[in-house]
Amino acid sequence: QVQLMQSGVEVKNAGASVKVSCKASGYTFTSYGVSWVRQAPGQGFEWMGWIAPYNGNTEYAQKFQDRVKMSIDTATDTVDLEVRGLTSGDTAVYYCARGGARYDSFDYWGQGTLVTVSS
Amino acid sequence: DIQMTQSPPSLSASIGDRVTIACRASHVISNYVAWIQQKPGKAPKSLIYAASRLQSGVPSRFSGLRSGTDFNLTISSLQPEDFATYYCQQYHTYPFTFGPGTKVDIK
Numbered sequence: 214q215v216q217l218m219q220s221g222v223e224v225k226n227a228g229a230s231v232k233v234s235c236k237a238s239g240y241t242f243t244s245y246g247v248s249w250v251r252q253a254p255g256q257g258f259e260w261m262g263w264i265a266p267y268n269g270n271t272e273y274a275q276k277f278q279d280r281v282k283m284s285i286d287t288a289t290d291t292v293d294l295e296v297r298g299l300t301s302g303d304t305a306v307y308y309c310a311r312g313g314a315r316y317d318s319f320d321y322w323g324q325g326t327l328v329t330v331s332s
Numbered sequence: 333d334i335q336m337t338q339s340p341p342s343l344s345a346s347i348g349d350r351v352t353i354a355c356r357a358s359h360v361i362s363n364y365v366a367w368i369q370q371k372p373g374k375a376p377k378s379l380i381y382a383a384s385r386l387q388s389g390v391p392s393r394f395s396g397l398r399s400g401t402d403f404n405l406t407i408s409s410l411q412p413e414d415f416a417t418y419y420c421q422q423y424h425t426y427p428f429t430f431g432p433g434t435k436v437d438i439k
Contacts, residue, residue, distance in 0.1 A: 248428075250376075258368075258376070258419060260428040274427040308375060318366040318381035318423050320388075325375050 215239040217247075217309050217323035227332045230297045235309030235323050242290040243267040248313030249283065249294045251305040252325075259305075263313035264292060272315075299330045334359050334422050338431035344439040349410045353434045355403040355420035363398050364424035367405045370433075371416045379418075380405065410436070 220234040235247060249261040262273035264283040271283050282295045296303060307326045310319035335358035345351050355365065363383035370376045378387045383398040393408045407414055415438055420431040 257432050258421070258430040260430070272426055276427075310376075310378075313423070313428065315426065316364055316423065318364075318378065318421075319368075320378050320381070322375045322377065 215311065215321045217311060217321055219307075219309060219323040219326045221326065223326065223328045225299050225328065225330050227300055227330055229299050229330075230295060231299060231328050233294045233296075233307050233309075233326045233328065235292045235294070237290045237292070237311070240311075243287060245311050246314045246317065247283075247285075247292040248310045248319060249307060250310055250319075251307045253302075253305040256305075260313075261294070261307075265314065266292065296328075299328075301330050301332045303328065304330045333427055334361060334425055334429050336420055336422055336429050336431040338420060338434050340434060341432070342435040342437065344437055345410050346439045347410055347412060351407045351410055351414075351436060353405045353418050353420075353436075355405070355431050357401040357403070357422055359425070360401060361422045361424035364422055365396075365398065365403045366421045366423060367394075367396055368419045368421060368430075369414075369416045370419065376419075407436075 216238045218236045243266045246265045248263040264271045266285045280297045284293045309323040311321045312319040339354045365383045367380040368376045380396040384396040395406045397404045417433045417435045419433045
């Protein structure tokens with residue numbers, strides 16, 4: 214069955230960087246894009262961007278353009294999200310989700326990774 | 333960015349009730365709307381895509397409808413496991429955006 218398994222809880226200081234991983238299984242990794250969505254405590258969802266494992270193309274939300282990098286490792290079927298210059302406003306649960314090309318919905322989600330930024 | 337609004341923000345309902353949640357997009361987005369369920373402390377679950385098509389394994393009591401830029405999610409007979417927060421989401425234009433959510437709780 215399709216699974217997206219994310220890396221564990223992260224606690225970072227303000228100004229640091231964090232990398233969150235999302236390992237895919239149960240399907241052909243290069244056939245589907247992967248998106249990242251975050252949810253601040255008690256808040257709704259915020260789409261951060263998308264990466265196509267089949268060619269490495271990315272689309273980032275303008276808000277995150279300068280601080281975020283998404284990358285893929287086809288040897289391990291893993292998608293990584295790196296966020297630089299963390300602030301307390303980046304404290305959130307970060308989810309990966311399969312899908313997210315334009316006109317392509319999400320169908321499966323990872324379990325989420327809590328990133329806490331202390332100032 | 334495309335704004336997604338939802339109503340009501342919350343509702344209380346009983347087991348067996350028919351529940352409808354509304355969502356409106358600020359721009360024309362054809363039928364590129366999904367509905368997502370989230371229970372407290374849990375990861376989101378995708379229910380519906382293309383405004384009315386059920387994701388695999390989603391019970392048939394869930395349905396979706398589109399009329400122009402208005403979208404509805406209906407639960408025909410509310411079950412105990414349906415108490416959750418529901419979000420609409422557009423995937424027509426980057427950045428993808430979500431509605432603020434509708435919390436469904438027990439009356």
